[in-house]
Each structure stands twice: as structure tokens, then as C-alpha cells.
Amino acid sequence: MANRKSTLVYRTDLVNVGIGQGQMQSVSYLASQTDYDTESRVIMQCSYSASGGVVEKTVFEYDANGRLVHEFYYTGEPEPAEENSYEYDEKGKVCREFKHYIDGSKDTTDYAYDDSGKLIEKVTVDEEGETELREVFEYEGDLLVNHVISDGEDNTVVSEEFGYNEKGQVLMQIRDDNETGEFFKLVVEYNESGRKVSEKIYDEEDELVETTWFDEDENGRVIQTVEENSLRRHEKHFFYDDQGNGLGYEEINEDGDKVVVVEHQLGEHKHPVASMVFVHGAGRSPGQHYELKYEYVWHEA
Numbered sequence: 001m002a003n004r005k006s007t008l009v010y011r012t013d014l015v016n017v018g019i020g021q022g023q024m025q026s027v028s029y030l031a032s033q034t035d036y037d038t039e040s041r042v043i044m045q046c047s048y049s050a051s052g053g054v055v056e057k058t059v060f061e062y063d064a065n066g067r068l069v070h071e072f073y074y075t076g077e078p079e080p081a082e083e084n085s086y087e088y089d090e091k092g093k094v095c096r097e098f099k100h101y102i103d104g105s106k107d108t109t110d111y112a113y114d115d116s117g118k119l120i121e122k123v124t125v126d127e128e129g130e131t132e133l134r135e136v137f138e139y140e141g142d143l144l145v146n147h148v149i150s151d152g153e154d155n156t157v158v159s160e161e162f163g164y165n166e167k168g169q170v171l172m173q174i175r176d177d178n179e180t181g182e183f184f185k186l187v188v189e190y191n192e193s194g195r196k197v198s199e200k201i202y203d204e205e206d207e208l209v210e211t212t213w214f215d216e217d218e219n220g221r222v223i224q225t226v227e228e229n230s231l232r233r234h235e236k237h238f239f240y241d242d243q244g245n246g247l248g249y250e251e252i253n254e255d256g257d258k259v260v261v262v263e264h265q266l267g268e269h270k271h272p273v274a275s276m277v278f279v280h281g282a283g284r285s286p287g288q289h290y291e292l293k294y295e296y297v298w299h300e301a
Helices: none
Strands: 006-014 023-025 029-036 043-048 054-062 068-074 082-088 092-100 106-113 119-125 131-140 141-152 156-165 172-175 183-189 197-203 207-217 220-228 233-242 246-252 258-266 272-278 286-299
Touching: none
Parallel strands: none
Antiparallel strands: 006 023, 006 029, 006 286, 029 043, 043 054, 054 068, 068 082, 082 092, 092 106, 106 119, 119 131, 131 141, 141 156, 156 172, 172 183, 183 197, 197 207, 207 220, 220 233, 233 246, 246 258, 258 272, 272 286
């Protein structure tokens, strides 16, 4: 089978016009497009507005070895809003990253690795060589246990700490962002088979903020999640066909109302060919009801 060349997604909005009067359909429009090269690498991702304008577009360029060397991000203007380029060492690892600006200047980030190839440091300097950010990564064995981001004056901006079980699965993550004021501690519980049972989030006072429970079927597929915090309790139910391909999900609020329904129709090769999406605004925002249709273009074999 040939490799995929493009995925085109068309959106049709559906609007209820009144009780017993059915629905009004908008004109279908191209909502997103993803292009691939012959090696199945993504070379372009783009989302469009209903009027056909570009909302966001990212272009990726690779070298002869298949390594990402250039990345352009657009927001509707002909010139890229962001541009990044990458250099690699003799082992094929990223050793330097450049962030380019419209005025021609750039920030440079140098990567450092230990003898086993693990990333241990990233240092970003501006055009004048002044340090802007420094990231340090610490490991126990092959597992990352600490990650610290500091500014040019060596003040800690973000710190992260990780803990693991004997299988190497994350049991705890603590993130403290001094720039945004965000703090959370994530605690993960697993069953005897190593499947995730719950995630609990705690605040800076170690008070439980939110819990998510996971239920699986006999094949290890997640069939339900329950998310509960002080404001709401939402359930998600996931559906599959006999081969385990996802057919969609529904989200139910604490009153038992369906607030999100997503249904997928799969084609011959189990790729989605259509999706129906309903999102209830719950009085806080306009609801959405739309259909997505997928079109695939293939490289010549």
C-alpha cells in the first residue's frame, strides 16, 4: 500500500432551526490539511477558517538523513511568525537550535549530553551572547528525576521533580512555575498489570484538587474516565469496534447530561472517513454541532 500524501478534513456546521424543522447545514469548507513526504514524515500542517483564510500553518523541512532541520510557523501572514532551525552532531543528536526573528537576529540554544547520550543541559543565548535561559536535567539511571529552568541571572523559573515505581512508570510529578505562579503535584496509581488506575492533582498546600479514575475492558482499552474536582464531575465513555479501533466517546456531566458526543465512521483501511461532533455550550458558550469528512491522497506506489 502506498504511503499517505495528504489528509484533508472538511467541516460542515449543523444548526438547529427550530423544533420539528430539522437542521440547516453550512457550506462545507476545508478545515485542515496535513501533507507527508514519501517517508511518511509530516511536511505541512495547516488549519483554515470558514472563509478559506489560513489560521495556523507549520512547514517542516528535513535533511537527507530524515532529520528535522527547519520549522516555519505562520499565522496567516506571508512571512513566518516563528522560525526555528536545527543542527546535529556526529551521533545524530540535536546539538544546536536557532530561533530566528523578523529583524534578522536569532537566539541560539546549545545542547549537551552525557556519555550515554542523555540530554543534561540546554543553554540559550541572544544575539549578543547574553544567557537568557539554562535548563539542567538530572537522572537516576535512565530516568529523569529533576528538571530546572533558570533565567540569565540564575533565578529558577521552572522546577520539575519526578518519582517512579520499580517498572519505571511515573508515580509522581511536581511542577513549580515561578513565572506563572502555577504549582501542581501529580500522583499516579497503577494496578498489578501496570495499567493506570488514577491520577490525583494536589496544590501547593498538598490539598487534593482533582482526581481522574480510569476503567479498562478485558483487552486493556480505556472505556471510561471519571474526572472530579470541586466544580464538576464529568464522565467520559469510550467506544471501540471488534478490532479495537476507536469509534468515539461521549462526555456526561454531573446531572447526567451528554455535553460532548463524538462519533467516528471508519473506512476500508480503518481510517476515519467521517466524524459527527456535538458540544453542549452549557449556557456559558455557544454549542457546536458539526460533521467532519476526511479525504486521503496517496503517493504513487
